[in-house]
Amino acid sequence: MSELLVRWLGRVPYTKALEQQDALVRRRRSAACGDTLLLLEHPPVVTMGRSGDPQHLLVDHDELERRGIELHEAGRGGDVTYHGPGQLVGYPVVALRAKQRDAHLYLRNLEEALIRSAAGYGLAAGRKEGLTGVWVGEEKLAAIGVRLNSGWVTSHGFALNVTTDLSQFETIVPCGIGDRGVTSLERLLDSPPEMQEVAARVALELAAVLELQPVAAADPAERLSWTEGPDLFEGDPR
Numbered sequence: 001m002s003e004l005l006v007r008w009l010g011r012v013p014y015t016k017a018l019e020q021q022d023a024l025v026r027r028r029r030s031a032a033c034g035d036t037l038l039l040l041e042h043p044p045v046v047t048m049g050r051s052g053d054p055q056h057l058l059v060d061h062d063e064l065e066r067r068g069i070e071l072h073e074a075g076r077g078g079d080v081t082y083h084g085p086g087q088l089v090g091y092p093v094v095a096l097r098a099k100q101r102d103a104h105l106y107l108r109n110l111e112e113a114l115i116r117s118a119a120g121y122g123l124a125a126g127r128k129e130g131l132t133g134v135w136v137g138e139e140k141l142a143a144i145g146v147r148l149n150s151g152w153v154t155s156h157g158f159a160l161n162v163t164t165d166l167s168q169f170e171t172i173v174p175c176g177i178g179d180r181g182v183t184s185l186e187r188l189l190d191s192p193p194e195m196q197e198v199a200a201r202v203a204l205e206l207a208a209v210l211e212l213q214p215v216a217a218a219d220p221a222e223r224l225s226w227t228e229g230p231d232l233f234e235g236d237p238r
Helices: 014-029 061-067 103-119 166-171 195-209
Strands: 003-011 035-041 045-048 070-073 080-083 087-093 134-136 139-149 153-161 213-216
Touching (some): 003 195, 014 087, 035 195, 061 070
Parallel strands (some): 003 035
Antiparallel strands (some): 087 153
């Protein structure tokens, strides 16, 4: 089974994460490295996807600055979204194999990994017909926006609200969907899990869905423990 290198980067500015992704995509296309999953948090930032509607940004630049939120265009699909502390962001840079080379299948696989991760905390998360992302009831728990580069190498990915300040979503129409809300693990659970625990769970579930073997980073600062917490990841993480 092919490996998926999992790297925990901590809090990384959005533009720096883009640079790291771009470099990884180039290396993955030339087979200079294997598949990699970057897991991190961003400082507050609003990003606009390729199909984003400027009217879905509900405040002016002065208000964004007052809130300490940057604004960037993103090379992914989708509309506008918010990233910030307390939100787990995942950027898989993976060369999809022949049987996986379908954009819709890849989106559903990302959703499936996040649905399984939520189920691990006793949450009945799921999909909404015609919409991308992971939902609990009528509220979005995780947003997804991806890019498929030449050679079927993926970039961008998902954002799962763990302890995110949900009031920051008031600055946008999240993903261009105005009639539904957003939620977080913190809001849904009596005791929200630690960020790195969630990151480890998501990494294991994503690797399983993509039929890859997760491998911890060699650098201790970038390493997640598969056994962090009360035996959460002993044996089959699901």
